[in-house]
Amino acid sequence: MQLGFVRVIAVVVGTFVAAGNGMAADLLLNYGGQCTNYRQSVMPLMPVEEIRQSVAANLESAKAGMDDPSVLTSRQPAFIWAMEARWACSTALGYLNGGYVDEESVQKCDCFHQQYVSFR
Template identity: 40%
Template structure:
């Protein structure tokens, strides 16, 4: 009898466990995704000096956020996006030093910076 009860309980619980990963069915990302380069406020058409200034400003702010214990300990993902911004802007800055405008890294720098700022507010 106890075996049949145990089998019945296990059978009853099996369908529930298959949906455990789908608890948040209507999840929508809090920050918009940057899917197109055209969404970036930084463009390769800008002169190198202006573009470099903007990239360095974003990188410096991201470094400050990534080093701030308040954001490191925060439950919001500002620290994660600050780290991503540092990398993307650092690579864009490296390319700009040789007068090469890498469209992808410039767009990523701007996109990740926007996400960082979104989660800081």
């Protein structure tokens, strides 16, 4: 229970810090703005079932990372990228379950997950 409370506080503080700086995780300049080029992802060009499997796998990976103590205590921004990946992949999966491929959310899911993995 204590770890969950700490995680919630970290998310709230991180949200206010990011909002105060006027930046989202994909635009953090001190990390090179890694996902400003998310539109370069080729995932939307894959067959729909492969997209669904990749998005679902990325979502599960991001969720697992958000519960991983090594991610929670890391000085790297892995937790932020895991949160962003979880959000984008959940959105993409929701569209996919409704029969629609939302290219932007699929591309962000791919990019944010890649950034999460790179900081692990």
